Amino acid sequence: MSESSCESVSSINQILHKKTMLGNDSDSLGLIKQAVVVLTRLPEYKISALRPPTPQQFYSEDESLSSSDSDMQWEPEDDSSDSEFSLSSNKQNAVNPLKPDTERTPAAPTSSNANNEVVPIITSAFAHCSHETTNVRPDIPQEEVKVDMMVLARKRPMKWQRGKITEIITKGGRIKYRxxxxxxxxxxxxxxxxxxxxxxxxxxxxxxxxxxxxxxENKFRFCPGVLAELPSRKNRLRFLVFMDDHTPIYVGLPLLHLVCRPLEDVLEDIPDSPHKFFMKQYLNDWPYPHLTQYRVGQSFNVDLNGVQQRCEVQVVDCSLIKVVFQDNQQKEWLYRGSMRLEHMTKFLELKKKEESKKD
Incomplete structure (x- = not known):
C-alpha cells in the first residue's frame, strides 16, 4: 500500500475515533459538519454596478441628457408623475429612446423657405405636471396695498420705477394710488x-x-410683461416672460414682481399691436404652443422693422433662439413661435385656410 493510502486510512481512523468519543459523551450520535465554499457568478448588471463610475456617470440624468432642443421629451410613464418627464421602466430600467412631440399633433404641417428647406412646426404639450401648465389665476387672498408702501409703478408704457404710495384715492368707485x-x-x-x-x-x-x-443690466429699470412659462426641466427651471414690446426673456424668480391688482383680462393692458394678437393666440393655445424647430447655423428670413431680413441661428435655448442678421450683424433673441419668423407666418396662414375649409 502506498504512503498516501496509509495517510488516508490513518485520517479515517482518527475521524471515527472522534465520532466514537462524541457518541460516548452524548445521548445521540454527533454529526461532523464541514464548511463548504460555493462560488456563484454574478449577473453582468451587478458586476457593472460594482465598477468605478466613469466621468459621464457623475452627472445626473437630467444634466447628461439635457439638450438645447426642448422639443424632445421622454415617453411619460403616466400623467400623474411629479416631474415633466418620466422614464418608462423595462427589465433593466433602461431609458426609452427620445421621441419627438410631433406624435401629439396629427398631421402637423411643415413650412419651407425659398430654398425648399422644410422646417417642422411643433405643437406640443409643454409639461405633464398641472402646476407647470396652469394658466388659471390661483384662488388665494390678495396682498394688502397701503400708504407708505414701496411699490413699482408705471411712469411710461415700457418704463416702471420704484416709488412710495403717498395717498390712496377713491373716485367713482375706482381706487387710484398716488x-x-x-x-x-x-x-x-x-x-x-x-x-x-x-x-x-x-x-x-x-x-x-x-x-x-x-x-x-440696470437694477433701476423695470419693464412690464406677461408670464409665458413656469419653471420646469424643459426650460431649465426658469420663467419665460414676453415683454410688452414682444421681447422674450428667461429670468429667475428674484427678477420677477407681481402686479398688485391686474385686470381680469391682462391683454387689455397691452396696446393694440401684432404682439397683442400673438399673446392672445399664445394663451389660447397653451399648453400646446406652436414652435418651429431650428438648428445652429440655419438661415431664414425674419421680420425686422417691417422688412424681411436674412438671419442665421447662433444659439438654440429651449423655446428661444439667438439670431444674427446678415446685413447689419445685429443680434436678437426670438421666440421660436414668434410671428416674425417666416415659417411661423406661413404655418398660421396654412392653418387658417384649413380651418376655413372645415367650416
Whole structure:
C-alpha cells in the first residue's frame, strides 16, 4: 500500500475515533459538519454596478441628457408623475429612446423657405405636471396695498420705477394710488399699474400672470410683461416672460414682481399691436404652443422693422433662439413661435385656410 493510502486510512481512523468519543459523551450520535465554499457568478448588471463610475456617470440624468432642443421629451410613464418627464421602466430600467412631440399633433404641417428647406412646426404639450401648465389665476387672498408702501409703478408704457404710495384715492368707485418716485416725479395710477416691490411666491404665479421684470443690466429699470412659462426641466427651471414690446426673456424668480391688482383680462393692458394678437393666440393655445424647430447655423428670413431680413441661428435655448442678421450683424433673441419668423407666418396662414375649409 502506498504512503498516501496509509495517510488516508490513518485520517479515517482518527475521524471515527472522534465520532466514537462524541457518541460516548452524548445521548445521540454527533454529526461532523464541514464548511463548504460555493462560488456563484454574478449577473453582468451587478458586476457593472460594482465598477468605478466613469466621468459621464457623475452627472445626473437630467444634466447628461439635457439638450438645447426642448422639443424632445421622454415617453411619460403616466400623467400623474411629479416631474415633466418620466422614464418608462423595462427589465433593466433602461431609458426609452427620445421621441419627438410631433406624435401629439396629427398631421402637423411643415413650412419651407425659398430654398425648399422644410422646417417642422411643433405643437406640443409643454409639461405633464398641472402646476407647470396652469394658466388659471390661483384662488388665494390678495396682498394688502397701503400708504407708505414701496411699490413699482408705471411712469411710461415700457418704463416702471420704484416709488412710495403717498395717498390712496377713491373716485367713482375706482381706487387710484398716488406714487412718489425715487427718481423725481409723482404720478396717479390704477392698481394694475403698480407691482409689489417684493419677490412673489411660486404659488402666486401662473401662465398669463401680469408681471414686471427687473433689468439684469440696470437694477433701476423695470419693464412690464406677461408670464409665458413656469419653471420646469424643459426650460431649465426658469420663467419665460414676453415683454410688452414682444421681447422674450428667461429670468429667475428674484427678477420677477407681481402686479398688485391686474385686470381680469391682462391683454387689455397691452396696446393694440401684432404682439397683442400673438399673446392672445399664445394663451389660447397653451399648453400646446406652436414652435418651429431650428438648428445652429440655419438661415431664414425674419421680420425686422417691417422688412424681411436674412438671419442665421447662433444659439438654440429651449423655446428661444439667438439670431444674427446678415446685413447689419445685429443680434436678437426670438421666440421660436414668434410671428416674425417666416415659417411661423406661413404655418398660421396654412392653418387658417384649413380651418376655413372645415367650416
Amino acid at each position: 406714487i412718489s418716485f425715487e427718481e423725481k416725479g409723482r404720478n396717479l395710477v390704477s392698481g394694475h399699474h403698480i407691482a409689489f416691490d417684493t419677490t412673489p411666491k411660486l404659488a402666486q404665479l401662473y401662465v398669463g400672470a401680469r408681471v414686471v421684470v427687473r433689468s439684469r
